[in-house]
């Protein structure tokens with residue numbers, strides 16, 4: 001499907017382009033900066049690449065590809081059939097000139113380009129608001145450049161007033177603060193309903209929002225830079241803290257991507273354990289999202305009903321992994337240890353409690369007039385808009401787009417489990433919340449099937465270069481000791497190359513674009529964080545609705561700051 | 567003694583110290599402001615929910631205005647970008663006030679020894695109790711509340727708490 005033939009017309013039209021494939025068979029076309037804009041337009045309009053997944057850059061300093069320029073910018077696209085993925089790679093000839101913006105072609109490009117500018121200092125000519133997004137405005141330099149020292153922190157003394165972003169928005173709408181009697185409301189970054197540290201500035205006409213602008217980056221923790229000085233297995237704990245409401249799922253997504261680069265397939269038991277834990281994490285994630293969202297609405301009882309089963313799930317996870325929230329249970333090539341004896345009973349108990357919590361909560365809201373009046377037709381996102389914004393996961397499905405990686409690119413035997421894809425209709429706040437309720441039930445169906453059919457056998461790939469030797473061998477044999485020593489000090493070595501791997505996480509497509517130089521430490525890691533793009537759309541979709549609606553919309557998008565800001 | 571007798575204390579005189587009475591009140595009605603930024607904040611949510619129930623320690627009246635709060639609970643990673651906001655919130659809280667740093671990040675920057683992360687909130691605001699863990703279990707957070715209660719018990723109420731020895735990185 002991803003054969004050269006598909007790209008032949010493109011390659012003929014733009015002669016300077018050349019075709020390569022990344023590891024994992026994803027095509028990567030090297031393009032010339034002068035053709036970039038027209039090529040992207042061609043991809044979108046003629047070839048059907050409807051979604052821009054991600055934009056990032058690579059700094060080649062100290063990684064000399066023959067003849068390459070220092071910075072390359074990578075664009076990842078997804079076809080409207082949601083099966084094909086492709087990449088574009090463009091060399092940045094002159095860093096002062098940068099590249100042309102594609103933010104008028106794809107809504108999602110806006111923030112993604114800002115991030116590349118912030119982190120790598122590659123400017124995008126024609127971008128409407130090219131300013132820093134993750135780092136504060138007093139920051140000097142570009143942290144993801146290879147010559148930026150990782151520990152070089154810079155104090156921030158002031159917050160920004162954001163009017164530089166708000167003013168053009170108002171101008172575009174023909175509004176004036178004084179004349180139209182508008183008020184600016186600042187929500188966050190420390191606000192009880194802002195679900196983490198997110199700041200939104202809303203221009204209000206009475207209660208109605210006429211323009212919005214969001215500021216993020218308050219929880220930027222340098223995940224991607226930290227990856228560049230840790231071994232692959234050491235990165236696992238960092239992945240826990242991306243979407244900390246479903247830590248295990250991030251572990252799995254990262255480990256799976258690295259395993260794909262190494263061509264490893266887990267033994268079946270390992271895969272089943274991953275499926276069970278991934279789906280349980282999805283349930284926990286949705287529970288937290290719904291509990292907090294309903295709490296914002298004043299439905300506090302729901303908070304207790306939904307939060308308590310989550311605690312039971314955490315009891316199970318801490319028994320299994322030793323930690324409630326940040327489990328770090330996965331390893332490249334498998335996981336730390338097998339399930340404990342009697343896990344089936346504990347797990348079934350958890351599921352029963354979740355079932356009960358969901359039923360109790362639904363009983364209160366399903367036919368509740370207040371619930372419906374407050375959510376129906378609030379901030380609807382059409383299918384086309386959702387795709388343009390780069391929505392994935394429950395938020396995209398709420399808009400009626402039947403896309404779920406578990407169906408689109410079956411892995412981990414997802415195609416053998418009997419479960420349904422949950423799709424909404426209009427993509428309003430109601431749909432976004434209700435899709436999550438239903439998805440929990442579907443996930444529990446998967447868990448029950450997987451728990452019933454889980455095979456025996458090993459859980460880790462049987463390779464010395466990947467999996468730790470048994471402790472007994474480490475203490476009694478020189479080979480075992482050396483094996484352990486090398487794995488700890490040098491890490492699991494990943495072949496040279498680049499790869500994009502994605503996983504259907506609780507919030508949507510969690511992808512990792514990894515460049516390896518063949519060592520035990522990645523040369524570059526970029527997270528495609530679903531929350532980042534959901535948040536980018538947020539100030540646009542709350543327009544025309546009231547402040548109270550905006551709070552619920554934020555809750556329904558389930559923005560997790562750790563994942564968004566990385 | 568029959569406690570249901572409402573006249574029990576009618577003519578009684580209770581002798582005590584002002585400090586003891588006021589601290590008794592403060593101790594059992596700490597009003598936390600939760601500066602929740604990251605993963606640790608999720609565990610604070612669990613601490614407030616019914617299983618761990620922070621109200622057993624009289625600290626369930628979570629305030630979202632710093633003006634109403636006397637216990638600043640910093641739960642989560644604080645980045646350089648957030649530091650001025652943390653300071654502003656701390657400054658807005660009226661005295662007497664106490665600060666708890668929940669988790670490795672708030673205490674020391676945790677394993678984010680990098681360009682974004684403040685290496686401990688005590689660079690910005692004075693901290694009374696640190697809680698270890700990444701994230702700490704809810705019991706750990708409850709323990710911090712108890713530690714504050716114990717500390718508070720010894721403090722004179724007619725004098726302002728003395729922070730003069732503290733100079734944060736953002737204090738001019």
Ligand code: SF4
Pocket residue numbers: 241326604605606607641642643668669670671672676699700701702
């Ligand atoms: S201490 Fe650990 S759990 Fe808490 S905010 Fe930091 S990384 Fe998250």
